[in-house]
Amino acid sequence: MRLALTLAGLTLATTLTGCDxxxxKAREVRASAYTLSEAETKKGNVGLAAWGDQLKPGMKAIAVSRDLIQAGLTHNTEVTIEGLPGTYTVLDKMNKRWTDHIDILMADRQDARDWGRQDVTIRWEVPAE
Known part of the structure; x- marks a missing residue:
């Protein structure tokens, strides 16, 4: 009985504190933007991302440099980007030449050009060690 009460108390404490x-994690990265135009994607496979996802205009998706994958930004990780509303999902990988860089999918070429390149802070969650 005492063990059951202790376990119930721990469960309640975990629930109340939001321990999940x-x-x-947070990291400052260089951010650029891209669209699904054939000039910016693989020829013949417009919208086909590196993990096999089919990207569509309007999706809140990002591509990440491969060093960020090692930092926990793996496929389907949800990310918030400083200066942009909502949550973005990691659905693509960038070329190996990039480091500390994300590429944000935008529906409109002019929006992507207006964004240009910016240094931003991104945030995401990883399983506790």
Whole structure:
């Protein structure tokens, strides 16, 4: 009985404190923007991302440099980007030549050009160690 009460108390404490065994990470990266125009994607496979996802205009998706994958930004990780509303999902990988870089999918070429390149802070959660 005493063990059951102790376990119930721990469960309640975990629920109240929001402990979900994740840790928030933040990192400053260089961010650029891209669209699904054939000039900016693989010829003949417009919208086909590196993990096999089919990207569509209007999706809140990003591509990440491969060093960021090692930092926990793996396929389907949800990310917030400083200066942009909502949550973006990691659905693509960038060329190996890039480091500390994300590429944000935008529906409109002019919006992508207006964004240009910016240094931003991104945040995501990873399982606690």
């Amino acid at each position: 065994n994740t840790t928030e």
